[in-house]
Amino acid sequence: MILATLQHLGQRGMQVFERLGRASILLSRILGGIHTLVPRFSLFIHQIHSVGVLSLVIIVVSGVFVGMVLGLQGYNTLVDFGAEESLGVVVSLSLVRELGPVVSALLFAGRAGSALTAEIGLMKATEQLSAMEMMAVDPVHRVLAPRFFAGLFSMPLLAAIFSAVGVLGGFFVGVGLLGVDDGAYWSQMQAKVDFYDDIMNGVIKSIAFGWVVTWIAVFEGYDAVPTSEGVSRATTRTVVYSSLAVLGLDFILTALMFGD
Amino acid sequence: MSDNNNDIIVRIRNLSFSRGSRRIFDDIDIDIRRGSVTSIMGPSGTGKTTLLRLIGGQLRPDAGQIFFDGEEVTGASRRRLFELRKRMGMLFQNGALLTDMDVYDNVAFPLREHTDLPESMIRDLVLMKLEAVGLRGARHLMPAELSGGMARRVALARAIALDPMMIMYDEPFTGQDPISMGVLVRLIREVNDSLGLTSVLVSHDIDEASAISDHIYLLSGGKVVAQGGAEELRNSASEWAQQFMQGLPDGPVPFHYPASSFRDDLLSGGEGERP
Ligand SMILES: Nc1ncnc2c1ncn2[C@@H]1O[C@H](COP(=O)(O)OP(=O)(O)OP(=O)(O)O)[C@@H](O)[C@H]1O
Ligand SMILES: [Mg+2]
Numbered sequence A: 001m002i003l004a005t006l007q008h009l010g011q012r013g014m015q016v017f018e019r020l021g022r023a024s025i026l027l028s029r030i031l032g033g034i035h036t037l038v039p040r041f042s043l044f045i046h047q048i049h050s051v052g053v054l055s056l057v058i059i060v061v062s063g064v065f066v067g068m069v070l071g072l073q074g075y076n077t078l079v080d081f082g083a084e085e086s087l088g089v090v091v092s093l094s095l096v097r098e099l100g101p102v103v104s105a106l107l108f109a110g111r112a113g114s115a116l117t118a119e120i121g122l123m124k125a126t127e128q129l130s131a132m133e134m135m136a137v138d139p140v141h142r143v144l145a146p147r148f149f150a151g152l153f154s155m156p157l158l159a160a161i162f163s164a165v166g167v168l169g170g171f172f173v174g175v176g177l178l179g180v181d182d183g184a185y186w187s188q189m190q191a192k193v194d195f196y197d198d199i200m201n202g203v204i205k206s207i208a209f210g211w212v213v214t215w216i217a218v219f220e221g222y223d224a225v226p227t228s229e230g231v232s233r234a235t236t237r238t239v240v241y242s243s244l245a246v247l248g249l250d251f252i253l254t255a256l257m258f259g260d
Numbered sequence B: 001m002s003d004n005n006n007d008i009i010v011r012i013r014n015l016s017f018s019r020g021s022r023r024i025f026d027d028i029d030i031d032i033r034r035g036s037v038t039s040i041m042g043p044s045g046t047g048k049t050t051l052l053r054l055i056g057g058q059l060r061p062d063a064g065q066i067f068f069d070g071e072e073v074t075g076a077s078r079r080r081l082f083e084l085r086k087r088m089g090m091l092f093q094n095g096a097l098l099t100d101m102d103v104y105d106n107v108a109f110p111l112r113e114h115t116d117l118p119e120s121m122i123r124d125l126v127l128m129k130l131e132a133v134g135l136r137g138a139r140h141l142m143p144a145e146l147s148g149g150m151a152r153r154v155a156l157a158r159a160i161a162l163d164p165m166m167i168m169y170d171e172p173f174t175g176q177d178p179i180s181m182g183v184l185v186r187l188i189r190e191v192n193d194s195l196g197l198t199s200v201l202v203s204h205d206i207d208e209a210s211a212i213s214d215h216i217y218l219l220s221g222g223k224v225v226a227q228g229g230a231e232e233l234r235n236s237a238s239e240w241a242q243q244f245m246q247g248l249p250d251g252p253v254p255f256h257y258p259a260s261s262f263r264d265d266l267l268s269g270g271e272g273e274r275p
Helices: A002-032 A041-081 A084-125 A128-134 A139-177 A182-192 A195-223 A228-258 B048-055 B078-085 B103-114 B119-132 B148-159 B178-194 B206-212 B230-234 B239-246 B262-268
Strands: B008-019 B022-033 B037-041 B063-068 B088-091 B166-170 B198-202 B215-220 B223-228
Touching (some): A002 A195, A084 A182, A084 A228, A139 A182, B022 B048, B022 B063, B037 B048, B037 B206, B048 B198, B103 B148, B148 B178, B166 B178, B178 B206, B215 B230, B215 B239, B223 B239, B230 B239
Antiparallel strands (some): B008 B063
16 A cells, blocks of 8 residues: 555656656757747747737736735835835835736746647647658747747746836826825835846846746647647646746745845 | 669668557568659558658657668657658648648748748749649638648648658548549659659558559558559459458458457456556
């Protein structure tokens, strides 16, 4: 009984490592194919459109709302200490350090990651990837690489946009509705938000998240069982794994950056 | 048969291949002569598609060797394989068109990927290939708007776009009406002879296949059970050849996927399912 359980656990463990290995090999092939992006630059641009630009709406709308909620919550807390002038700092630091990268990465996983997996998985299921291989075109370079790099490129921009609109949302609620001083909102923000410690660290986070989410999405699609059920499972896995990876990675990165 | 090395474009030796515990090929030898049309026939599920994928290097055999144009496919590096594949075209069973491009771009795809031809030249080539399969007028349709038979003809145009040395057709005739079937049969032969290609044809249509094939291999149960010219097979004493050429239900070729006896299966009531 115990032996069987152990055996089962061992098998699962092996499977996890095997998939990790395959994912790493795929990643190295994608990175090794970066030069093939040059003659296919239009594909890369096209993917930035479908991965990045099309995610813009959900990012902007969520950013505004998150910023507005931060403004409201921050004000209610700060006003007890008579510190509502600092609302700009609270809103912007929360966004730039944490919520911007994390929430936009989660939204990105749901919007763009799942679409990437489904698209690549379906191409596999309908033998389009096989056909490319037989035409001596490497699908890793032709299909996967442009999507991966487009994701990598778009994610930090999306996070930055998210934070920027969030700050505006906080401004709208704090200054516009609750009567915080206009000048104080901006000047305190300017004084307290550090470029390297806060903004750059946020950017580093969003790059890391973009990397992980697109890597998972592209791998799950490429590794999907080539049936409709397999593709649907792969899509679910992309969303679940990349959300967990983002949150876990966020903790690690935060501990490293702001830990001491 | 002359055993001149240069005369044989695909040479398969002692090939064995399994899927899980199921043995698909068991030590088979196949030679495909340069410039010929060779048909691979056999019951559904014997591994004809698998054989084409092995020749194309998409699958690796468990044992044995496959040579294409004098070079070993088995064990070639990815880069070598891609070089070899530029010399072969393959028509997939379901077409496998790229669904995000229209018919024109699909046929242009290999040309754009592998040549630096100017767009005007590509246009001429694409229209020529589409004209050959009778679908020049359908060039702005998306793959989703094509019927199965049309999709396969577009795939054929794409497979011949680069004028490869050898084309592998996986069941090109299924889903074709009698007219386009006749055209296709002639087209395959004409393309083969006028461009000096070699064609490997997987098909179930005995009449069509024997009409254009120089040589036929009959596969069953992981073995080559008969081979020869169409006439030769028709007159052959081999039971396999007789059953297949005449489409008889009884004979050495099994209709059923390997299974335990039907009676045992019914009586067991599902016990011991999925060991
Ligand atoms: N991906 C796969 N995994 C496991 N088994 C497979 C796979 N693909 C095919 N097979 C098995 O391999 C055998 C040969 O399949 P293949 O597609 O080569 O047959 P075929 O001769 O082309 O049949 P058909 O004439 O119906 O197209 C089948 O019995 C099938 O069960
Ligand atoms: Mg088949």
